[in-house]
Amino acid sequence: MESFRGDLIEWFKKEQRTLPWRENQDPYRVWISEIMLQQTKVETVIPYFEQFIRKFPTLEDLAAADEQEVLKAWEGLGYYSRARNLQTAVREVVSEYHSEVPKTVEEIGSLKGVGPYTQGAILSIAYDLPVPAVDGNVMRVLSRVLLVDEDIAKQSTRKLFELLVSSLISSKDPSSFNQGLMELGAIVCTPKSPSCLLCPVQEHCRAFHKGVEQELPVKSSKKTQKVLRYRTYVVENERGEVLIEKRPENGLLANLWQYPMVKEEEVEEGDLDGLKIEENGMIDRVRHTFSHLIWEMEVHRAEAVSGTVQREDARFVPKETIKNYPFPVSHQKIHPHLR
DNA sequence: CAAGCGTGGTT
DNA sequence: TAACCAAGCTT
The missing domain is CATH 1.10.340.30 (Hypothetical protein; domain 2)
Structure with missing residues (x-):
């Protein structure tokens, strides 16, 4: 043997x-x-x-x-x-x-x-x-x-x-x-x-x-995920550029890019942190499951009217350059709405 | 030690 | 559908 x-x-x-x-x-x-x-x-x-x-x-x-x-x-x-x-x-x-x-x-x-x-x-x-x-x-x-x-x-x-x-x-x-x-x-x-x-x-x-x-093996179970609701904006300006922002350098999805998100309870219609926008309706719902939490995102399309966004690392970029930035999968689901 | 940290496949 | 799982590490 x-x-x-x-x-x-x-x-x-x-x-x-x-x-x-x-x-x-x-x-x-x-x-x-x-x-x-x-x-x-x-x-x-x-x-x-x-x-x-x-x-x-x-x-x-x-x-x-x-x-x-x-x-x-x-x-x-x-x-x-x-x-x-x-x-x-x-x-x-x-x-x-x-x-x-x-x-x-x-x-x-x-x-x-x-x-x-x-x-x-x-x-x-x-x-x-x-x-x-x-x-x-x-x-x-x-x-x-x-x-x-x-x-x-x-x-x-x-x-x-x-x-x-x-x-x-x-x-x-x-x-x-x-x-x-x-x-x-x-x-x-x-x-x-x-x-x-x-x-x-x-x-x-x-x-x-x-x-x-x-x-076998014996493994204790983990608890259920918390649900977070966001409104996510696809904002276009008069030049046809789209607003994206870089996430913080620590924590979830650190240093990746995303379409600007606002917690649903903090949404102010027509205003995105200083940028006046004209909302053109919801275009998608995106649900994304992480290991420890769940995002439920309402994706809204909007046009920039005036003002500037008071958000760190937010900028308008040409649509063709979006592919050069690293995005989490949750936001890659939004890309098709750009065409 | 427990919690935070992604995503896709399987059951 | 929801739960579980996958060649884990950091704080």
Whole structure:
């Protein structure tokens, strides 16, 4: 009877998917892929990764780029602080580490946006170092194989799994071990209906033997989202330009652009923070769900009459240039109304 | 530790 | 439809 570790690695080497970031072990490419893959499905990431690498082929290219350009390349991927932290970290690697991604847990873990999972993933995949990389897949797989019923929503539970992985990980091929756990979780040991009959480590799985694989992992539920109602304006001036504004540099959708929004309870008809407008009716309702809240937007069309907007970073721009600005998906839904 | 931070797919 | 989930990190 082979070991869990041996069976897992053998399976991974044979069955792993062909993915663009698996072409080589370039630490930069591994890094980019790991950041993009945070809370994001493989199929979603693939086109973003390829386009991103084309646009920023090296650490130096990304370090030298304009932040708005990076956000534009990230447009639609979500969790935009990932992009801004990534560029901050890349700049630090260029200036403080001679453009070489550091090889120690302490150094790489100090980079912005590189947490406990990502540091292990980069060190094991790019540098073949035996460091745990515990993500949601790993916790699901190991909670079943080892019959662990701790709440995986708690941070302390992730540390428990890091300890377990440390004792299980292969010193010969830590990359295949870590990736094998994740690949197994993504393809076989899925959350809903795991394919236990096809599982390469079935004989090692305590949950399967007890018939409780569907009950694991244990995860406490999160609460419901808050609903926020906005009126969103598509304001055109006499030159046919459209009003857009840049969001604050911190918080939700930081530094992205949007059509000006006003909380529904703060709407003043005919006035958009100092800009006198003539409203021409509602043209759409856009509902956008975030992980923690919901926007319900009434989109109104309007013409600028007089005055100026007392809003930070608001400006009229030609319609053709809208595509050059990074917009959240909620506002991309409004773009078609411009033609 | 809990909350904030996106988006799209599945059930 | 609503809930859940996905190669998490920061504060």
